[in-house]
Amino acid sequence: MLKIAVLASGRGSNFQSIIDAIESGYIQHAAVDMLITDKADAFAVDRAKKHGIDALHLDPGTFGSMDDFFIEIAEILKERGIELIVLAGFMRIVKKPLIDAFPNRILNIHPAILPSFPGLHGQEQAFDYGVKLAGCTVHFVDEGMDTGPVIIQAAVPVYSDDTEDSISERILKFEHQIYPHAVKLFVDGRLKVSGRKVIIKDEKKHDTFLMNPIPGD
Ligand code: GRF
Numbered sequence: 001m002l003k004i005a006v007l008a009s010g011r012g013s014n015f016q017s018i019i020d021a022i023e024s025g026y027i028q029h030a031a032v033d034m035l036i037t038d039k040a041d042a043f044a045v046d047r048a049k050k051h052g053i054d055a056l057h058l059d060p061g062t063f064g065s066m067d068d069f070f071i072e073i074a075e076i077l078k079e080r081g082i083e084l085i086v087l088a089g090f091m092r093i094v095k096k097p098l099i100d101a102f103p104n105r106i107l108n109i110h111p112a113i114l115p116s117f118p119g120l121h122g123q124e125q126a127f128d129y130g131v132k133l134a135g136c137t138v139h140f141v142d143e144g145m146d147t148g149p150v151i152i153q154a155a156v157p158v159y160s161d162d163t164e165d166s167i168s169e170r171i172l173k174f175e176h177q178i179y180p181h182a183v184k185l186f187v188d189g190r191l192k193v194s195g196r197k198v199i200i201k202d203e204k205k206h207d208t209f210l211m212n213p214i215p216g217d
Helices: 013-023 043-050 066-079 096-101 122-129 164-187
Strands: 002-008 030-037 054-057 084-087 106-110 133-140 150-157 191-194 197-200
Touching: 002 013, 013 030, 013 043, 013 164, 030 043, 030 066, 043 054, 066 096, 084 164, 106 164, 122 133, 122 164, 133 164, 150 164, 150 197
Parallel strands: 002 030, 002 084, 030 054, 084 106
Antiparallel strands: 106 133, 133 150, 191 197
């Protein structure tokens, strides 16, 4: 059983999508062992409690530096035998001590088609730019801002009458599909990082790219 830790700061809908994928059997041989939040009031904590997952709040303000904060997280997760870290709306840049402790074992989801629109508010950046194709990306985490090797991406159309909210909602539905799928690929041992590229064993078309009209859209 591969142990997953989730790091989140807020709502936790992507966290929920992974819990659901495990509970439904879509992801097998893995369990979410714990949630760590940097915000005491993160709704993700309620989700963890509901599913019997240990939740720990660590306040970065109580550490001497952000490196110290991530050293503590690395120690806790090593101690628990965690093999995969999933960032789910975790609003911090992960520092070297945690990345070094879990090389190619940290995943993130970003609400834009990287390398376009990294950083905060990817959906807003794409909307303001006027793109006709928006989307989301799951990638391995390196020390940069949303720069690690890409695992899977999804694309959604942007229509003239869209608002930032309607685009975000359309993207989020795909986030909830591609993140569990990326976790499944990792758990099944099908991902290999080769430089900037992620090689997928026994790859099928839907493994790396999703672009479907949303039913009823
Ligand atoms: C998502 O849009 C994700 O792509 C971004 O932060 C948001 C988190 O949403 N990194 P949630 O907390 O998973 O609902």
